[in-house]
Amino acid sequence: MNLASLFSEGLSHHMEGRVDQAKRIYLEILKKDPGHADALHHLGLVHLQSGLISQAINEIQSSLVSDPRNSNALANLSYCFNLIGDHIEASASCNAALEIDPDNDGAWTNLGNAQRELEFFAEALCSYDRALCLCPGNPRYIYNVGLALFDQGDFDRAKEYFQKCLAIDPSIPEAHNNLGACSLKLHDPLVALNHANRAIELNPDYAEAWSNRGNAFNDLKRHDEALASHERSIELNPDYAEAWSNRGNAFNDLRRHEEALASYDRSIELKPDYAKAHWNKSLVLLRCGFFEEGWKLYEWRWQLDSSTSLRRDFIQPLWRGEQPIAGRTILLHAEQGLGDTIQFYRYVKLVALRGAKVIVEVQKPLVGIFKTLGGSITVVAKGDVLPKFDYHCPLLSLPLAFKTDLNSISADIPYLCPDNKKLQEWSIKVGLKKQIRIGIVWGGSREHKNDKNRSICALAMSKLLTDNFEWFSLQKEYRDGDRQMLERSKVYDYSNVLLDFSDTAALLSQLDLVISVDTSVAHLAGAMGKPTWVMLPYIPDFRWLWDREDSPWYPSMRLFRQPAPGDWSPVIYNVSSALRARYIGIC
Numbered sequence: 001m002n003l004a005s006l007f008s009e010g011l012s013h014h015m016e017g018r019v020d021q022a023k024r025i026y027l028e029i030l031k032k033d034p035g036h037a038d039a040l041h042h043l044g045l046v047h048l049q050s051g052l053i054s055q056a057i058n059e060i061q062s063s064l065v066s067d068p069r070n071s072n073a074l075a076n077l078s079y080c081f082n083l084i085g086d087h088i089e090a091s092a093s094c095n096a097a098l099e100i101d102p103d104n105d106g107a108w109t110n111l112g113n114a115q116r117e118l119e120f121f122a123e124a125l126c127s128y129d130r131a132l133c134l135c136p137g138n139p140r141y142i143y144n145v146g147l148a149l150f151d152q153g154d155f156d157r158a159k160e161y162f163q164k165c166l167a168i169d170p171s172i173p174e175a176h177n178n179l180g181a182c183s184l185k186l187h188d189p190l191v192a193l194n195h196a197n198r199a200i201e202l203n204p205d206y207a208e209a210w211s212n213r214g215n216a217f218n219d220l221k222r223h224d225e226a227l228a229s230h231e232r233s234i235e236l237n238p239d240y241a242e243a244w245s246n247r248g249n250a251f252n253d254l255r256r257h258e259e260a261l262a263s264y265d266r267s268i269e270l271k272p273d274y275a276k277a278h279w280n281k282s283l284v285l286l287r288c289g290f291f292e293e294g295w296k297l298y299e300w301r302w303q304l305d306s307s308t309s310l311r312r313d314f315i316q317p318l319w320r321g322e323q324p325i326a327g328r329t330i331l332l333h334a335e336q337g338l339g340d341t342i343q344f345y346r347y348v349k350l351v352a353l354r355g356a357k358v359i360v361e362v363q364k365p366l367v368g369i370f371k372t373l374g375g376s377i378t379v380v381a382k383g384d385v386l387p388k389f390d391y392h393c394p395l396l397s398l399p400l401a402f403k404t405d406l407n408s409i410s411a412d413i414p415y416l417c418p419d420n421k422k423l424q425e426w427s428i429k430v431g432l433k434k435q436i437r438i439g440i441v442w443g444g445s446r447e448h449k450n451d452k453n454r455s456i457c458a459l460a461m462s463k464l465l466t467d468n469f470e471w472f473s474l475q476k477e478y479r480d481g482d483r484q485m486l487e488r489s490k491v492y493d494y495s496n497v498l499l500d501f502s503d504t505a506a507l508l509s510q511l512d513l514v515i516s517v518d519t520s521v522a523h524l525a526g527a528m529g530k531p532t533w534v535m536l537p538y539i540p541d542f543r544w545l546w547d548r549e550d551s552p553w554y555p556s557m558r559l560f561r562q563p564a565p566g567d568w569s570p571v572i573y574n575v576s577s578a579l580r581a582r583y584i585g586i587c
Helices: 003-015 019-032 037-049 053-066 071-083 087-100 105-117 121-134 139-151 155-168 173-185 189-202 207-219 223-236 241-253 257-270 275-287 291-303 338-344 347-352 364-373 395-401 420-430 458-464 482-489 501-508 520-527 569-583
Strands: 329-333 357-362 377-381 391-394 437-441 470-473 513-517 532-536 557-561
Touching: 003 019, 003 037, 019 037, 037 053, 037 071, 053 071, 071 087, 071 105, 087 105, 105 121, 105 139, 121 139, 139 155, 139 173, 155 173, 173 189, 173 207, 189 207, 207 223, 207 241, 223 241, 241 257, 241 275, 257 275, 275 291, 291 395, 329 347, 329 395, 338 364, 338 395, 338 520, 347 357, 347 395, 357 364, 364 377, 364 501, 391 395, 420 501, 437 520, 458 482, 458 569, 501 520, 513 520, 520 532, 532 569, 557 569
Parallel strands: 329 357, 329 391, 357 377, 437 470, 437 513, 513 532, 532 557
Antiparallel strands: none
């Protein structure tokens, strides 16, 4: 049999899944003709199917020595390079293939994959579009578009593409898995769980799907099941750094801190530049009060995908406490939520005491109240033109700059107060005091990633609202049923005239007590030294530490914690009991 006929026989075996027979024939051909391009190329594909990527690359490159214009071989070579993470070489191979054959849809797809991994998302989408134009309706190509959209954070559109892919071929486990991942991002963990389960049905050894299943269980507060899923993912792929980090999250939500830290350490060992693992570890350390290492690891937040829009690429150097700044100008800038800005604004005075002229850039609603600090401090709103400065520092990096530990937290309270004009205005608005006055906040912004855990429904909050007190709503955002509760419970509502936090501060000054969930108003009341009771979820934000009833950040604060995930009833009961105990004989 001549070599052409022999190759045809090998190719037939290969296409019908008889890989061992195909490999035997390719090797037989290469004994007779070591430079046989087609046999080398397809032997490379056999190695690829067997997971021997380096051997596949060697064989395909050898085939290209004999046949340098084989666009399919170049496209397959690019696929191999993508698998080993060499996306630059993958791009080069794709471009070479497309110079030979501009209609090679596989080369366009592999080029898109390389561009997506290199975070050239617009270019990747263009490459995927070219592949789809050449091969319309290909479910894998549609799936790739979904991946690119997912990677750049466009979860709604990514979801549409994964759904289109599955409408054509519902048996693609990766599409189910990533549709589930989209659902998690869009706060629909039950749908995410269903898709992860379907991916696992299609491929029981799919480690990523097991880990996504665990993430869905975690969001559903089914933490033991989450842990079991992450454990299974790690059994299938012990080197899967993301699964180790997710396992740490499950341990954290079970309040098993040492095991959480060990999981994050293993994740970091496997993938030293994995920002999420460093970040998650920092939160556990800070929540446990291990501030020295916690603040250092907290700096990994800048490497998170979610922080891309928050990073400030100033040409001026970052200040972390080492350089002398006397006589220099430093910009301190807000980076996260309003509550974070209020909490860490306390450090502004400490920076100024080092002899620097301080510019503070904050969210617009905070400018008025922050200007009351006075001194050599200039307050500007985000988006305004910045004055010249020599150094900069994000507000939440200041605890690291000042080497803050539990014993050195700056708690010089109050550090915020309303101006006299606002005080007079709000004294008139609120009128004469008849009873003990209490301000309440039961919900934060619905856009907050942890809102489902930290906010209480208005109906549950209404159980506190007895006639023994005057109640004042400090809410700015109302949800369905909130206003009806206010009317039934005779709660004063000034939301239409709370224009910014200087108004909120002036209203707070008229109150005897604030009862709030974990929101910016709680931080403002604490910064003013107002007696403040904060109702916290089972897993609190790192700043509230574990189990203690007081806060080292705010001496006037008392903390009430959930005893179990999602259970607010004991919290409401304990707050109600504390009200009776504190004000007995007064109300």
